[in-house]
Amino acid sequence: MKLTRKQVLAKAKASDLESVKKLNCWGCNLTDISIFSQMANIEVLTLSVNSISSLSPLAGCLFLCELYLRRNKIPSLSELSHLRPLTRLRVLWLAENPCCGTDTSQYRLTVLRCLPRLQKLDNQVVTEDEIALALMEGEEVTTPLGSVQNQPSTNGLPDTETENDPLNYNMEETNKIREELGMKLLSRDKFLSLSSPSTRENKSSMKKTHILDAVLLLLKDLDEEELHIVHTATQNRLQCYTLEPETLIESLQTQKSADIQH
Structure with a gap:
């Protein structure tokens, strides 16, 4: 019914x-x-x-x-x-x-x-x-197959255009990050228009670009304390690329001890 x-x-x-x-x-x-x-x-x-x-x-x-x-x-x-x-x-x-x-x-x-x-x-x-x-x-929940095609398109665009629209993809990545951080989701009009990818081959590289754009957009909403947290997390992440395994473990243990003291 x-x-x-x-x-x-x-x-x-x-x-x-x-x-x-x-x-x-x-x-x-x-x-x-x-x-x-x-x-x-x-x-x-x-x-x-x-x-x-x-x-x-x-x-x-x-x-x-x-x-x-x-x-x-x-x-x-x-x-x-x-x-x-x-x-x-x-x-x-x-x-x-x-x-x-x-x-x-x-x-x-x-x-x-x-x-x-x-x-x-x-x-x-x-x-x-x-x-x-x-x-x-908890197990990760994925979007049901065919749900994109079954949903109304946005801004009057056909479903196929909306699905491949990098602006829509950028928004999805941004809001996924914001959701994980407990922040308010951004609406579509907050983003600048981007041209759609012309080939499937460049979709992977564009995804990384969109994720970077999303992170940079998030930074604008953070206060001093939150930016300090991001800075610390970034430094720890960079250490994974620059330090030897033994040095990395020692560094992480030092950081953990400092956190406990505070």
Whole structure:
């Protein structure tokens, strides 16, 4: 069953989709939730006990804080990649979906690695220790195959152009770094336009260029203390190329001791 505009407005008692902040669609036998691609301002969304299999329509709901998806038909944790842009998401209930599997511990670590900002998962509070462990032992969540083609193109560009657009790639790399640093994601209009690569052969070299651009863009947002952290990390990284193994180990041990003292 497809959730329609009329149904949404009736349930929310609203006159337009943009004004809907909370919506409860528990047990409505839904399979198609594409309507949410038009509801960027939704904050609390209850979709438990339905037949939903794809989360791609939620990728643009940037104000979403709470999302309830218990007992649906989400096949893989790769669907969580669509929730990565939702930096305000703090509560997620995903239990009793096929993607949860039988290893509940590993499932939880994988979800938290993908969405480290969560404060509550499946009605259980998330601890700092869990997040730290998840970043080390959780499995990496990849984007579902074909999801790029199935999503609407940006700025009116065809899907193939958007996928190969280096501006879009630059933004993806930048926001991935910013997400890992717990920083606010940048919008597309923050970036300068770049020409698309003409051949597949130069795509690898352009990727490195875009990553460097992303890092340089990040530096503009850092304060003195944060820049000092980056400086120290850069020095340690450079030592891997310039020092002998024995000297490197000694240097790292000295740095660790200094950190403990402070």
